[in-house]
Amino acid sequence: MTIAPALIEDIRTASRTMVRELGFMRATLAATDYSASGVHALLEIETGDGVSAAQLAQSLGLEKSSVSRMVGKLIKAGEIEERTAEDARVKRLHLTPQGRQTVAAIHAFGQAQVSQALQALNPSQQQSVAQGLTTYAHALKTIRLGTHQALTPNLLISAGYRPGLIGRVAQMHADYYSQHAGFGAVFESRVASGVAEFVGRLDQPCNQIWVATLNERIVGSIAIDGQDLGNHQAHLRWFILDDGCRGSGVGRQLLSAAVTFCDQQGFAAIQLWTFKGLDAARRLYEASGFELSKEEQGSQWGTLVTEQQFTRIYPEG
Incomplete structure (x- = not known):
């Protein structure tokens, strides 16, 4: 996949600005007497207590x-202590009462810093920032660790209508x-009118819609319409993901929820209809x-495309 050079430079510039504005260029961080690595060590010790x-x-x-020297300084400062684990060869790090006070002050400082910045943005921008930073941070960590874990923190799959759907x-x-x-x-208006009409039929037990939300923002959807095809067949509709969630496993979770409902x-x-090329x-x-059951060209959406019909047939039993 080719990434536009301008996009790369935009992200690099934004990253440098964040590093400066968050105070990482200073000798100490978050209104403490500790360096950035020291502050992050305290936060990690709190999270993984032990x-x-x-x-x-x-x-x-x-x-x-480097960590050994830093741990020694934090122990000497009274922020953390070592305790012998079940395996006597391993020592675990824990916050002291003083350390817990220090970490509480770090959290308060960080929360105020983020809150003040977010107040300059509208709710939609706030959600975009949260989703984008979470995804980008995960990608950076994945590269460092050499893993390929799907991104699903704070992601929820829920059924039914919700405001803004x-x-x-x-x-x-x-x-x-x-x-x-x-x-x-033409396409957008048909999608909007179709979803609006369908939502009015969600009181029927054969109809349902699911959404994936990340930090309260809808990032994916899928629906089963059990009425419009007849012959006791289900129509899978409006299966879509936000670009930031593609490849994260969200689509598989949504599709699984829809198929389970049909079962x-x-x-x-x-039955579902889609377009050729969406591999x-x-x-x-x-x-x-x-399975692919039909393929033909069509222009009902304002552009000539190859439409495909896929079918999942249940065996008679």
Whole structure:
């Protein structure tokens, strides 16, 4: 995947600004007498109450010798203490009462700093900042550790209507398909009107919609319409993810929730319509038992595309 050089430079510039504005260029951090590494060590010890020096070095990405010297200083300052673990060869680090007071002050300082900055942003910008920083921080950590863990912290899958659902589902569709298929106002308006009509039928037990939310922001959706196809077949609709969540496992969780619902309802089949070229989505469908059943060109969305129908048939029993 090719990343635009301008985008890379924008992120690097923003990162340098954050480092400066958050105080990491100073000798001490967060209104304490400790360096940035010392402050982060205290926070990690609080989180993992009982961590070893080796675990602390891995968490902070520092050399063991550097962590050893820092731990010695924090012990001498009365912030932490060592306790012998079950394995007498290992010593665990714990905050002292003084250390807990210091960490509480660090949290208060950081919370005030973030709160003041967020007050300059509207709610949508605040959510975008939270999602973007969380995703980027995870990507950086993944590279350092050489892991490939999916990003799902604070992510929830929930069923049913919630305020803003109609507009957000339409927005995610419009954002994605304008870039990948050239769709415009015709497509977005049809998605919005379709979701709005469907939400009015959620009182029917054969209909349901699920959303994935990250820090209270909708980042994915999927729906099962059990009425519009007839013949006791389910229509899988409005399966979409925010760009920031692609490849994180969210789509698999949403699709699993929809298929499980169909299993419980006893539908004879599940049908979905999509477009050729969406390979990641196709792999998800096929992994869940869907097969390509029809393919034809169409221009109903304002642009000529190859439409595909996938079907998941339940065996008669």
